[in-house]
Amino acid sequence: MDSEADEITSLVGREVYSNNGVFVGEVEDVRLNLDTETVNGLALSELNPQLFSQSMTGEKGVIVPYRWVRAVGDVVLINDVVERYENPEADEEIAA
Template structure:
């Protein structure tokens, strides 16, 4: 039996965890490439402040590349790059995390 495709908006509100089970944040919005008809990033809010302490000040969230997503279900699992980001490693992929300015 084939599962019916889900609406992209069904991702909004889902919690995001690293592959190691650490809470990262909650999906607030989706970043799209309309020409390629592809999801390119997940805008996260309600962040785990321990992971992003001092890194996203003045921002309400971050955008992580969609290619980091490993599984989508009741929650979304992403690579553990976020934890390496927290550890202060100069991981090239960790630098792809984009701070989202506060929206008004």
């Protein structure tokens, strides 16, 4: 179990990129399901302001579902779902 714990804590501080190479944020914490002893999300901070506005995320950041993770190495690669997220405020400003 100690080696698994080391692997989980080694995620903290890694940069997260979409599979298209766009910087998303940095892993601040890991969300665990203690019943199944699995990782079910990554808490990101230092978010890319072009992807997330502060009004969408608050001051805390976002949690990315772990099922979006494609690969973990020197960086974490996730699906490009984040890039396709629509900003409702931007749509309202354009319509006004």
